[in-house]
Amino acid sequence: MSSEKTDKKLEDGITKVKSLFGANGGKASTDAASVSNTLVTNTYVDPSTSFVGSVNFSTPARFGGSIEGEINASSDLLIEETGSVIGKVQGKTVVVFGKVEGDIVCEKLVLKSTAVIIGNVTISSISMEEGVAFKGQCIMNANRVSSGVKEAANNLK
Numbered sequence: 001m002s003s004e005k006t007d008k009k010l011e012d013g014i015t016k017v018k019s020l021f022g023a024n025g026g027k028a029s030t031d032a033a034s035v036s037n038t039l040v041t042n043t044y045v046d047p048s049t050s051f052v053g054s055v056n057f058s059t060p061a062r063f064g065g066s067i068e069g070e071i072n073a074s075s076d077l078l079i080e081e082t083g084s085v086i087g088k089v090q091g092k093t094v095v096v097f098g099k100v101e102g103d104i105v106c107e108k109l110v111l112k113s114t115a116v117i118i119g120n121v122t123i124s125s126i127s128m129e130e131g132v133a134f135k136g137q138c139i140m141n142a143n144r145v146s147s148g149v150k151e152a153a154n155n156l157k
Contacts, residue, residue: 121139
């Protein structure tokens, strides 16, 4: 791979991380609209939609509906303030504005001030704004997270 292509990929990755975790003096985006505009999503589940069972996303997704079951995302997932999950969530980067009652397994977890988490999180890294409600354990274990994300990707096949 050429040096220019490598530099471009690195620059794109840094831009994405800054947009998710805050590039303005360490201040993160505080509303779902601004975060979802920087997080390219191919799939959107609106607040009027509800599921019972499993939902699998193979591309970045915004979830504003409700589900009783599990969400498996092999890419990035944004759970909007209207989003409600009762069950397990797996993804690469998970950004939560809404409510999750269940375990979360991901590489990066971003909890916004409106997030309510009742369950355990298994992660490689976490970012949490003031005001988050969190009841559960936080397990930082890169090996377990990687296998969880691979499991989510395999569920999509």
